[in-house]
Amino acid sequence: MNRLSGVTFQVRVSDFEKGREWYEALFNRKADFIPHADFVEWEIIPNTWLQVSKGVPSVGNGPLRIGVENIQEERIRLMEKFQITIEDVNTREGVPVKWCTFEDPDGNLIGLYEELKVTT
Numbered sequence: 001m002n003r004l005s006g007v008t009f010q011v012r013v014s015d016f017e018k019g020r021e022w023y024e025a026l027f028n029r030k031a032d033f034i035p036h037a038d039f040v041e042w043e044i045i046p047n048t049w050l051q052v053s054k055g056v057p058s059v060g061n062g063p064l065r066i067g068v069e070n071i072q073e074e075r076i077r078l079m080e081k082f083q084i085t086i087e088d089v090n091t092r093e094g095v096p097v098k099w100c101t102f103e104d105p106d107g108n109l110i111g112l113y114e115e116l117k118v119t120t
Contacts, residue, residue, distance in 0.1 A: 006047035009064050011108040012055035062109030071114035
């Protein structure tokens with residue numbers, strides 16, 4: 001296989017305008033690329049894109065996990081912004097991250113994670 005150059009992940013939303021607005025609020029910014037009607041993309045980190053398109057959401061799609069510096073602060077921001085409950089932050093011995101998962105309005109699974117400092 002050739003060296004990989006990027007990643008895209010797509011979620012479908014039943015109401016495109018509401019879905020676009022939800023993801024704008026999630027990322028705190030407008031989409032980076034709008035190639036055509038009912039389709040937008042955010043470059044989350046270099047060469048890693050989330051595509052949001054109008055369509056029938058896939059049951060159990062995801063989770064798309066987004067790395068953050070402070071999972072508790074971002075969890076609180078999103079619960080306040082979307083007026084939703086997000087599960088408690090999870091940890092597991094031997095796993096160097098904390099994480100939590102929630103759903104967008106169409107049931108696509110979204111998650112947050114924070115890398116933990118590993119001490120030796």
